[in-house]
Amino acid sequence: xxxxxxxxxxxxxxxxxxxxxxxxxxxxxxxxxxxxxxxxxxxxxxxxxxxxxxxxxxxxxxxxxxxxxxxxxxxxxxxxxxxxxxxxxxxxxxxxxxxxxxxxxxxxxxxxxxxxxxxxxxxxxxxxxxxxxxxxxxxxxxxxxxxxxxxxxxxxxxxxxxxxxxxxxxxxxxxxxxxxxxxxxxxxxxxxxxxxxxxxxxxxxxxxxxx
Numbered sequence: 734x735x736x737x738x739x740x741x742x743x744x745x746x747x748x749x750x751x752x753x754x755x756x757x758x759x760x761x762x763x764x765x766x767x768x769x770x771x772x773x774x775x776x777x778x779x780x781x782x783x784x785x786x787x788x789x790x791x792x793x794x795x796x797x798x799x800x801x802x803x804x805x806x807x808x809x810x811x812x813x814x815x816x817x818x819x820x821x822x823x824x825x826x827x828x829x830x831x832x833x834x835x836x837x838x839x840x841x842x843x844x845x846x847x848x849x850x851x852x853x854x855x856x857x858x859x860x861x862x863x864x865x866x867x868x869x870x871x872x873x874x875x876x877x878x879x880x881x882x883x884x885x886x887x888x889x890x891x892x893x894x895x896x897x898x899x900x901x902x903x904x905x906x907x908x909x910x911x912x913x914x915x916x917x918x919x920x921x922x923x924x925x926x927x928x929x930x931x932x933x934x935x936x937x938x939x940x941x942x943x944x
Contacts, residue, residue: 819944887911
């Protein structure tokens with residue numbers, strides 16, 4: 734074999750080695766990006782805000798849905814507003830449950846059926862959050878379970894979730910959250926009498942977070 738042939742063979746081998754290394758690198762990069770996508774969490778609302786800014790249209794976004802819900806909520810006794818995480822509907826506990834009870838009052842949610850159906854037809858997930866006021870609650874249920882603000886808030890949220898499922902909501906879109914008294918919306922500091930009672934009434938609520 735001539736020297737020139739050996740040199741050409743060496744160049745070919747070097748080229749093959751380069752392409753092999755490059756292909757390995759591409760495979761590793763693909764695996765890396767797949768891992769990034771699998772562990773990443775995309776917050777819907779911020780993403781849709783960017784989309785609205787770029788396109789100049791809020792069609793088929795949480796912003797558009799919030800506008801529909803706010804229109805439907807008139808005279809329904811429910812507050813609807815855009816939060817940092819999505820659309821929040823705050824429902825007063827007094828209109829839904831008796832004191833210390835997790836059983837829905839008869840027809841308690843019927844008045845907001847139009848809002849619920851609008852949410853059901855959307856593509857978004859719903860967190861159902863139970864909230865109590867700051868007063869300590871402790872009781873023993875008929876089956877011997879100890880009831881606290883934690884369990885009460887969770888049971889009330891679960892009751893509302895079961896109601897939504899009977900309305901046709903896909904259970905995969907629903908999540909139950911019990912916060913007890915840890916996320917008040919009305920500050921009770923330095924409040925007494927009627928003002929304190931009103932603040933506590935606002936803090937006792939079930940919230941629907943559409944996200």
